[in-house]
Amino acid sequence: MSLIRRMFGRRSFCTAVARKAEDIMKNPDCRTWELSSRVRYLVNSVGDLDTAARYSRLAVFSKPDDEPEVTVHTCETIIGSMVRAKRHKDAYDLYDYFFNKHTLKPNSSCCNHIIESRFQQGLVDEALDFHRTVKGVVPDYPSEASLRVLTKGLVHSGRFDLAQALLKGSSKMFPDHVAFNNLIQGFLDIGNLDKANHLFEEFKRSLSSSIADYKSTWDFFYRVYPRYENRVAFLMATFMEYWFKQGKEVEAMECYNQSVLPNKLLLCPETGNALLKVLLKYGQKSHARALYNDMSAQSGTLNSDTVQIMAKGRCSKEIKTYNKASAESLLADSIGFIPVTTFKTIIDVALKDGRIDDALKTSNKMFDMALKEVSEQFNPL
Structure with missing residues (x-):
């Protein structure tokens, strides 16, 4: 499969083809x-993308039948990190190395990173060409995340x-709130409230x-309905x-009250964090603290992003005094799963x-x- 080569034509890639892991x-x-x-540790905790890329190239020498989805996740991790760091050429070289020069098969997330990279550089037509090329070739593409990347880039x-x-x-897909939000945000940014x-x-x-397609009462009340309310509230943020932004605080808080209070909404972290960001950004600290306390009283509604949002909003009291979901307990036992930026x-x-x-x-x-993480990840065999 030469997806990258087809997209860039005669472009020459610098990544050498390793014939064995010892190379x-x-x-x-x-x-x-x-x-x-x-x-993951080198990317998330150390930020050493060059060393991470070197280790990631070993993925092509993992046993073919040894959990291939984990191997591809390794590729996805380093390609996505290169794109986020604006190292676009390195991202393309790695994609070419994994999936063209070797026999690994990309997943939807790997393709999404390449499309996002093209959009970041203003190469809209190239992004769409790649989208059309991988559609129907990569089994799980396009995914819900693909729709988010595409709508964001196009808007x-x-x-x-x-x-x-x-x-x-x-x-045919379950309507995605983030993809719709990308378009709604775009229309609001140009002042088209009616279209939004x-x-x-x-x-x-x-x-x-x-x-309406769900017939099971259990599915509806315990899985679908909470998602519905949270997705609507996410857009309301x-x-x-x-x-x-229009200086109309009354209208803004009316949106907030309509989305959260009447339904006594059990917030998911994504929706709660979106609301907290807006409240703190526009000086609504008392409402943010009340929402944070409500989230704290619910199981599974706080994460490290919540702590970071409250910290940036200078709500240090909540971070310092809350026992069940304080910063320390959210930071858990391993830095490998928590961004250093949170610390x-x-x-x-x-x-x-x-x-x-x-x-x-x-x-x-x-x-x-x-x-501790260094000791566990790089201990001698």
Whole structure:
């Protein structure tokens, strides 16, 4: 499969073809899970993308029948990290190395990263060409995440018509709130409130229609209905911000009250965090604290992003005093699963508030976890 080559024509790639793992490093460890964990650690906790890329190239030498989805996840991790770092050529080279020069098969996420990369560089037609090339070739493409990447890129490029066409063309999929939100946000940014409202109503109708397909009472009340309410509230956060930008606080808070209070909504982290960001951004600290406390009282509604949002909003009291979901408990036992930026944000807030001891305590915890992770990930075989 030469998907990248077809997209870039005669472009020459610099990534050398390793014929055996020893061509990459001495004493290579190609075990699937261990390799994936090391690459994630180097990317998320250390930020050393070059070393992570070197380790990731060992993935092509993992046993073919040894959990191939984990191997491809390793490829996905490093390609996505290169794109986020704006290292686009490295992302393309790695994609070519894994999936053209070797026999691994990409998944939908790998393709999404390449499409996002093209959009970031303003290469809209190239992104769409790649989308058409992999569609029907990569088994799980397009996914819900693909629709999000495409609509976001098209809206930012001013191609609203194509973004809308994609939404209509995905009618067989469960309507995705983030993809709709990308388009709604785009129309609000250009001042077209009527079109944004029309899309909002279209989303609700489409979602209601999809819910009607569920016949099981258990499925409806315990899986589908909470998702419906949370998805609607997620979109309402975008309308909240629109009204705040217009200087209309009453209208903004009306959106908030309509989406959360009447339904006594059990928030998921994604929706709760979206609402918290808007509230804190526009100085609604008392409402943000109340929402945070409501989320804290529910199981599974806080995550490390929540702590970071509250920290940036200078709501250090909640982070310091809440027992069940304080910063320390959310930071768990391993730095490998928590972004270092979360630690840094909490340390920064503590220093700004003059809490030197708390800053030192968090810093020491970060280093202790880092040393533990290094020992576990790179111990000799």
